[in-house]
Amino acid sequence: MSSANPGLAYEDTPPLSAPLRFFLTAPLFGICAGLVLLFGDGVLDSRWTPGALAAVHLLAAGFMLQVMIGALQQILPVVAGVRVPAVLGVAGSSHALLTFGATGLAGGLAFGLPDAIIGGAMLLLGGIGIFLIAALAGLIRSPSVKIASHAPRDLRLALIGLAVTAVLGLALAFAIGRGASLPIPLAQAVDLHAAWGWLGWGGILLAATSWVVVPMFQITPSYPARFTRWWAPVVLAGLVSWSLARSTAADGAGIVLGTALMLAFGAFTILTLRLQSRTRRSTPDAPFHAFRAAMLAMLAGIAALGANLVDDGGQWSVLAGVLILHGGFAGAISAMLYKIVPFLAWLNLTQAGIRAPNMKKLLPDIPVKQQLKLHLAVLAALVLGVFVAAAARIAGLLMLIEFGWLLLNMLRVVRNWQRARET
C-alpha cells in the first residue's frame, strides 16, 4: 500500500476466510430459530413470548448480523474505499464475540436466564464495537473524494444505525436481566430498539447496497439521484424525531412520524420493484426472483404494521416481524449470499493463478432454486402460524431444513473451491 495514498483500499482483497467464516456460521442461527419454533410452545402467540424473542434475535442478531458484517468487510473497500485494518484479527475476534453473543442472548431469552441475556448482549456489543472501531479507523484514512453515488455515505449512516441499535439492546438487556430502570417504559424502549434495527441499520444498509447492486448487477436503470440523495438522511432524521416523540409521549407526532417512516420504506421497496421490472437481463435467475419476493414481503410487513396502528391485536406485530425479518431480510440476504460466496471463491482461485470454474459450476442453479422455493414455503407456513398455532411447528421444521440447505449450498461452493485448488 502506498503511503502517499493511505486509504485506497482495493489493492488487496480481504482474505477469503475473513468474510467466509461469517457466511458459514450465519445459517446455524437460522437452524436454531427453526428448532425454537419446532419445539417451543405457542411461540408466535405474541411478540413477547420467550420463543418469539429468541427466534427474532437468532434471525436478527445471529443470521442477519453475521452476514451483514461479513459482507461489509468486502463491500466497504470496493464501494467506499475503506480498508478495514488488521482484517483477519478484526474478523476473528468480532466473529467469535458475535457468535457467542447471539447464542447467549437467544438462549437467555428462550430459557429466561438473566445472566445469559446480559452476557450475550455484552459480547454482541463487543463484537459490533470491534468492527465499528476498525471501520471507523478505515473511514478516517479513506480518500475524501466527491462522487455521484450516495452508497458510501449511506453505508456510514447504516453503521450509526447499528451502533444505536446495539446500545439500546444492551440497555434493554440490563433492564430485563437486572431490573435496571429505563427513562422510558420498557415496551417503548423495545419499539425503539426494533425500529432502529429494522430501519436505521438493516433498512439503510439494504438501501445503500441496493443503490449499487440493483442497477449494476441486475442491469436496470439507476435509482433517481434525487431519491438516493435524500432517502437515507430523511429516514435517519425521521427515526431520531420519531424516537423523541415516542420518548416524550407525544403520541400524535409519534403516529404521524411512524407512518411517514413506513411510507418511506415502502417507497424504497416499490421503486426497487419497478426498477427490477425494467432489467435488461432476459434470464432472471432464482436469486433475482428471491430479491423481488423479499421486497414484496417487506411491503406486506409494512401493511401489517399499518394494521397494527388501527387495530391493537397482537397478531399484527408478529405478522409484521415474520414478513420483514424472514420474508424480507432473510430472503434478500439469502439471494445475495448466492452471488457473493461463489464470486469470492472464484476471485480467490483467479488471484491464486488457478483456472477457476465459472460461477454456475461452483454453485449450480438447481439447488439454489429449490432452496429459495423452500424459503417461500417457510414464509407461507410462518404467516399461517401467526393465526394457527400448529402451523408454527411445521414452519419451524421447514425453517430448519431451509437454513440447513442454505448451509449445504455454501459448503458445496467451498468443496468445489477446494477441488479446484487441488487440481
Add this chain to the structure above:
Amino acid sequence: MSTIAELMTHDHRACDHDFARAETLAAENDWQGASEALEAFAHGLNAHFDAEEQQLFPAFEAATGMTQGPTQVMRGEHVDMRAALERLRAALQARDADDFAGEAETLLIMMQQHNMKEENILYPMCDARLAHAQDELCSHLSQMLAVEHAS
C-alpha cells in the same frame, strides 16, 4: 464538457447494455445474433480498457507518482476480464448455453465489482487530481471509446 467520472461511467453502462443483449440472444439460442452482440460488447470493452490503459491511467500516474497503486490493480483486472471474455467466446463457439450462462454470470460480477471501484474511487480521484487537464483528457478519451456508445 462532462467530468471523467461521468464520461467513463456512461461508457460502463453502454457496455452493460451490449453485454445484456448478447446474454439475451444466447438464452434464446440465437447464436448468430449472440455472436454479433458479443463482438459489439467485446469491441466496446476493449476500447474502454485501451482508453484507460493508454490515456487515463498514465495521466493519473504522472500526476500522482503512483505507478504501483490502483491503476496497477485495474490493469490486472483488465487481464482477468479479457481472459473471461475469451472463455465466453469459446462457450459461444461451442454453442454451449449452460457454459455461456455460467461464464457470462462470472464476467458480469467481475466487471461490476471492477466498475464499482473505478466509479466510486478511481474516477473521482482522477477528476480531483487531473482537474487542470480534464477537458483535453475527456476529449482524448471520447475519441478512443466505442463510437456507438456516445449518446
